[in-house]
Amino acid sequence: MILVTGATGTVGRQVVHQLVQAGRRVRALSRNPAAANLPAGVEVLAGDLAVPETVAPALAGVEAMHLISFAGEGYAPLETAPEIVELSTRAGVGKVTVLTGYQVGPVERAVEAGGLEWIHVQPxxxxxxxxxxxxxxxxxxxxxxxxxxxxxxxxHEADIAAVVVAALLEDGHAGKSYPVTxxxxxxxxxxxxxxxxxxxxxxxxxxxxxxxxxxxxxxxxxxxxxxxxxxxxxxxxxxxxxxxLPTVEEVTGRPAxxxxxxxxxxxxxxx
Ligand SMILES: NC(=O)c1ccc[n+]([C@@H]2O[C@H](COP(=O)([O-])OP(=O)(O)OC[C@H]3O[C@@H](n4cnc5c(N)ncnc54)[C@H](OP(=O)(O)O)[C@@H]3O)[C@@H](O)[C@H]2O)c1
Structure with missing residues (x-):
């Protein structure tokens, strides 16, 4: 099971779509599951990253997750990142991809300090x-x-997602920061x-x-x-x-x- 946060957003929707196409089980987190409009078969759970305890149920049985680095309108950095990382580690999540914003913030710092395998994707x-x-x-x-x-x-948002999906599904990406153009x-x-x-x-x-x-x-x-x-x-x-940069082709094997x-x-x- 792979958990996608930001799954109703520009990049996250593509991540979900590509994981489903790859035949993976996908769970999506949304503050408003009723409006999520995600593909059939995707499990959509309610949760708000700014309120970590609401995210805990979505982490059960998750092997890898895609994490946005902001919360709410205006893309304010996700200050609850340490709690989210701790909950994820406790739930047994092995790997996390982070969609980084314009600057490295609390999410990147928390995953680097925690025990998870991490990959930063920096579009x-x-x-x-x-x-x-x-x-x-x-x-x-x-x-x-x-x-x-x-x-x-x-x-292209599909290429950002393709880098995320490669990093989630394949070995060999741990500890990498991928700038994507x-x-x-x-x-x-x-x-x-x-x-x-x-x-x-x-x-x-x-x-x-x-x-x-x-x-x-x-x-x-x-x-x-x-x-x-x-x-x-x-x-x-x-x-x-x-x-x-050649990142898309190097990581996914396909030209950007x-x-x-x-x-x-x-x-x-x-x-
Ligand atoms: N646009 C650019 O040119 C650009 C360039 C580089 C980097 N970035 C970075 O990319 C990110 C934006 O990605 P995007 O455009 O794919 O996002 P987006 O389309 O604006 O969508 C926002 C997503 O975040 C989720 N979300 C927001 N607050 C949440 C919270 N508190 N708890 C749970 N989910 C929450 C929303 O889910 P629900 O509403 O369903 O809960 C939605 O799926 C930002 O970090 C931005 O800095 C953007």
Whole structure:
């Protein structure tokens, strides 16, 4: 049995799907199982990572688990990580993959200090973030974005999940931190052009100022700390943001999916 936390999210949903495809028994944790909408055969249990005792029942009989590193809105670091790790160790969980956020936090520290076999999966920007443009593309044919010429090695959510699933199911990954990127560094201008080609429509990109980017991120519920680190990625990006790495192919044996593929798969959201 493999426990997937964050199973209703962008990455977790893909992790569940790929584990089911691999023929594994999957249990999902959700604060709202009634709304989880996961594949048949997946056992969905109620639990809140911020309230560790509610997670204990979901850990029974689990051999490996995928753990998100945040809790609640705004991706605040999961401060209950030491308790979650202790409960997991006591339940006999052998291995944990961690979906890391923008910075290493309490979950990474707790799993490294605990007795579990751990693997950190550190994605760069998700291709799926482009879904935030879906409404303005559908209604106006327009994207409003900051830093339109800044490249990003954005990654397909299915590839993040594929790295997680390989690490969960195979031996030889313990103690590794896998930075995960897509196969090319693309600017917002490139990305908008690719979505336009996928839906057969000319799209217009309107550049936002730095302050407008801050307002947009705050309106999306991001805490100030995350807002400032994302604006920093735009104004003065560290090389990790745009450097393409071979991790997906090295870990999964398959090349990383392109943004053209992502845009074709998601064209319906933009029409
Ligand atoms: N977007 C990016 O470009 C990007 C890039 C790098 C890293 N990241 C990191 O990726 C993570 C976000 O992943 P995502 O986009 O897949 O998530 P998401 O789509 O926003 O989904 C959030 C998931 O977390 C679960 N969740 C939230 N709080 C919970 C709690 N207290 N207890 C149990 N489950 C809880 C939700 O489950 P229920 O609602 O069902 O309970 C849901 O499945 C963040 O750590 C972010 O920093 C994102």
């Amino acid at each position: 760069v920007e998700f291709m799926a973030n482009a879904l935030g443009w879906a409404e303005s593309i559908r209604t106006e044919g327009v994207v409003r974005a900051g830093f339109p010429d800044q490249p990003s090695a954005k990654v 897509g196969p090319e560094a693309l600017t917002a201008t490139d990305t908008v052009r690719t979505i336009g080609a996928a839906i057969g429509r000319d799209l217009r990109l309107i550049e936002l100022t730095e302050d407008q980017v801050r307002d947009q991120l705050r309106a999306a519920g991001q805490p100030d700390e995350v807002v400032e680190s994302l604006v920093g990625f735009g104004t003065n990006p560290p090389p990790e943001v745009y450097t393409v 999916r392109t943004f053209t593929q992502w845009a074709t798969e998601h064209a319906g959201a933009f029409r």
